[in-house]
Amino acid sequence: MRILVTGGAGYIGSVIVARLAARGHEVVAYDDLSRGHAAAVTGGARLVRGDIRDASRLAASLRDARADAIIHMAALAEVGESVEHPERYRDVNVDGTAAVIAAAAEARVGRLVFSSTAAVYGDPRRTPIDERDPLAPTNPYGETKLAGERLLEQARAAGTLAFTALRYFNACGAVEPGGEDHDPESHLIPLALRAARDGAAIRVYGADYPTDDGTCVRDYVHVADLAAAHIAALEALPATQGAFNLGTGDGASVSRVLDVVEEVTKLPLRRHRVERRPGDPPELLASNRRAQERLGWRPEKSLRDAVASAWDWMRAHPQGYERG
Numbered sequence: 287m288r289i290l291v292t293g294g295a296g297y298i299g300s301v302i303v304a305r306l307a308a309r310g311h312e313v314v315a316y317d318d319l320s321r322g323h324a325a326a327v328t329g330g331a332r333l334v335r336g337d338i339r340d341a342s343r344l345a346a347s348l349r350d351a352r353a354d355a356i357i358h359m360a361a362l363a364e365v366g367e368s369v370e371h372p373e374r375y376r377d378v379n380v381d382g383t384a385a386v387i388a389a390a391a392e393a394r395v396g397r398l399v400f401s402s403t404a405a406v407y408g409d410p411r412r413t414p415i416d417e418r419d420p421l422a423p424t425n426p427y428g429e430t431k432l433a434g435e436r437l438l439e440q441a442r443a444a445g446t447l448a449f450t451a452l453r454y455f456n457a458c459g460a461v462e463p464g465g466e467d468h469d470p471e472s473h474l475i476p477l478a479l480r481a482a483r484d485g486a487a488i489r490v491y492g493a494d495y496p497t498d499d500g501t502c503v504r505d506y507v508h509v510a511d512l513a514a515a516h517i518a519a520l521e522a523l524p525a526t527q528g529a530f531n532l533g534t535g536d537g538a539s540v541s542r543v544l545d546v547v548e549e550v551t552k553l554p555l556r557r558h559r560v561e562r563r564p565g566d567p568p569e570l571l572a573s574n575r576r577a578q579e580r581l582g583w584r585p586e587k588s589l590r591d592a593v594a595s596a597w598d599w600m601r602a603h604p605q606g607y608e609r610g
Contacts, residue, residue, distance in 0.1 A: 288312040288352050289520070290395075292338050292386060293359030294331070295322030298401070298457055301464035301513045302357060304329040309517070314351045316344065317360065321468070323607035328463045339378070341385040341392070348393035355397035355523070357516055358386050361431070364472055365405065368427035379430035380437070387441050397523040398438065399516055402451040404505075404531070406432040409567050413537075414505075416573035417453075417529050424565055435529065448524035454512055455505040455533035455572050459592030464509060465599035467606035475506075475596050478544055482553040483600070490540055492562030495569075501540035503569040505533035508587030508595070518581040526580050533572025534585045543589065550593045 289306055293299040294315025299322070306313045307329030315327045318337045327333045332351075336343045338360045348356070361379045362368065368375045383400075390398060405428030406421050423429045441447040458475050460466065466476045481488040493500040515532050538546075548555050577583045587595075 287354045287520075289355050289357060290314045290316055290348055290351055290353045291357045291359060292316050292344075293322065293361065293401070295319060295324060295326050295333065296359060297464060297466055297468070298509055298512055299357075299359035300326035300328070301461055301509050302359070302516050303327060303331045304461075304463060305513045305517060307331050312351070314347065314353070316347055323467060325607045326463050338382040339385050341388045344386065344389035345392040348389060348395055353393065353395050355399070355520055356386065356390055356395055357399045357401075357520060358383065359401045361401065363403070363427065365425050365427050366472070368425055368430070372426035375426045375430045379427075380433045383434040383437055387437060387447065391441075391446050396447055397520070398447055398449040399519045399523070400434065400438055400449055400451045402435055402453045402529070403428065403431045404453050404455045404533070404570060404572065406435070406453060409565075410570065413569050414533075414535055414571040414573040415531065417531060417576055442527070448527055450519040450523060450527050451529040452515055452519060453529060453531050455507055455531070455570060457509055457512055458506045458596065459508040459510065459587060460595045460599035461510050462599070465596065465603060467603070474540065474543055475547070475593055476600065478547040478555060479551065479593070479597055479600050482547055482551045482555045487556040487558040488544065490544070490557050490559045491566065493559050494562075497539055497568055499539050499541045502566055503537035503539045503571070505535070505537055505571045506543070506589050506592055507533050507585055508592045511585040511587050515577065515581065515583045518583045522581055528576075528580070530577040530581060531572040531574055532577060532583075533574055535572055535574055537569060537571045538589050543593070546590055546593045550590065550597050
């Protein structure tokens with residue numbers, strides 16, 4: 287199959303690109319490199335530098351690749367930034383997705399897998415969350431991802447596109463070549479690993495939640511498992527469509543994650559407890575039953591696997607990806 291991956295030089299996108307290439311697919315990574323890294327694109331995949339909002343360039347790239355399908359990863363994905371710059375998030379995540387849909391129609395590409403997020407659920411009424419639960423995002427990031435899903439639903443209703451939306455929870459871990467190299471970094475595991483390595487303190491936001499140890503509980507899913515889910519969803523199209531949660535169903539508290547960081551690195555980690563962040567729910571867990579039943583997907587990696595792989599990647603790439 288010939289596949290174009292938007293955001294294919296990003297953290298998760300680059301792992302998907304490498305895994306697709308390893309399976310014998312012809313892959314193009316389409317990325318503007320504003321947050322991705324050219325060095326992350328490996329496995330013989332071709333990198334095309336372009337903006338998803340440029341529908342004409344994207345359509346030309348799809349035609350040039352003779353693409354059969356799209357995996358649409360390109361997006362802005364920081365909750366705090368989305369609150370500060372909602373217009374930027376609408377421009378990239380909503381208008382950009384509309385441009386991807388238009389380019390797909392122009393190039394006659396009829397299959398698409400969409401990178402969505404658990405943020406479309408907002409503050410859950412129950413956990414684990416399943417796909418029938420209300421969609422009520424509480425920040426612009428979640429709102430723009432939900433808007434993207436609805437644009438794709440309209441394209442499907444019009445008969446121009448078969449699509450699947452994958453709503454993932456907390457992506458983590460690393461595989462060569464894909465590790466986390468964000469600027470600034472906001473994810474707990476790489477922040478904790480850096481703190482342990484550098485002898486710095488890690489902030490713990492809130493210690494009075496109604497959880498076993500008072501810290502927030504989240505569902506951490508390894509990037510390798512996420513890549514496998516995207517490939518399963520792509521290969522299931524068009525027979526199997528819809529929205530699917532991607533998570534382990536097993537939560538880990540912030541304190542537990544930090545304990546695992548200490549166990550893996552064998553370094554002490556200083557913890558600086560500060561006030562809760564507004565809007566942080568106590569617990570977010572995924573029900574992944576639908577993905578298991580319909581996509582045949584089941585996560586295989588543990589939290590320890592994720593921390594250990596991220597630590598290995600950080601030691602192998604102490605400065606992150608090569609620039610230039």
